[in-house]
Amino acid sequence: MKQNKLTVGKTNIIGITGGIGAGKSEVLKYLGNKYNCRVIYSDQVANDIKKKGYPAYDELVSLLGKGILGEDGEIDKTRMASAIFNNKDALESVNNILHPAVNTFIINIIDEEREKGQLDFVFVEAALLIENGYKRIVDELWYVYASEDVRRVRLKESRGYWDQKIDDIFKNQLDEKTFRENADFVIDNSSSLDEMAVQIDIKLGEWVK
Template sequence: MKQSKLTTGKTNIIGITGGVGAGKSTILSYIQDNFNAMVIYSDQVANDIKKKGYPAYDELVALLGPEVLGEEGEIDKGKMAEAIFKDKTLLDKVNNVLHPAVNTFIINIIDSERAKGELDFVIVEAALLIENGYKDIVDELWYVYADEDIRRQRLKASRGYSDEKIDGILSKQLSDAEFREHCDFVIDNSRSEEEAYKQIDNKLGEWKKKWQV
């Protein structure tokens, strides 16, 4: 295991990633509830920056046309998906608008929280943290791991996914070896939640003790 780069006395930035069904949401909820931390969900940021008044809004409307707007003038997710479905070349163009905008938005939050210095941790969650270069932005990258059989069981139980749909999703994600190569810390979330929580407590124990005093 690499030596931790987290330090006391400052706001540490941790990126948390992992494959679908690994249980990232459970891990993130535990950290937010038990440590002096903020969690930034990249999917939520991607939704927010498509709203009127944000830079990505104007770019997306210019790219996709006013047909994607709903009655209130906001971008309608269904209409946007339909436009992309009709013209496959638009997907890359939309991603080229959204990904940089999401990154900029998140970096601005990180800079603001570091300047305030009130939090021990800012946690950034995204499926594509590694691919989008967050290694250079965060202090540590964490990988939430669960073995494939467990992930499949979870996805079938919680989302009703078929094996075919799961196969398609997994084929587009990084392998376990690739996640481990790029990440500083691995949380094994294959078993009980309590076992996963112990791993977090051991990693961040000094902060947990501080905030329990």
């Protein structure tokens, strides 16, 4: 058991990560409803910073051209996906724009909430927390675990994915050993939501409302 790094009376920053299909969204939904916190979804941040008025918008349009814009002048997700489809160089360039911009945006939110000091927690969700160096930013990193079999069933039922697609996704994500080595706390989300909730409430007993 790793040492608890959380402190009562301050805004604790917790990173939430895990493989696709592990149920991070359900964990975050529970946390958001139960605790005095703010939840930051990296995917939502990535969408926000592609809007007009943000630096990433201008950089992406400059890189990929105005063909990625919809009638409203905003970046159209489908058109942008088409522009980088099967183009590894373009995808790498897009990631080089988005990843630093997302990190900066999230760090700014963290700094603001720490300055306000009104929340017990800020939870940051991202599949690439470890790869993007968030262990240096968060107080603790939590790994949401579910067995591979459970994740496969969930992905087939919720997203209509097939085995080959799931295999390809799994190959491009960190393995369980790496997740566990970097995690300060592991939530086993292979079973029911109630069992998941019990683990969290035991961990955060001092903050349970």
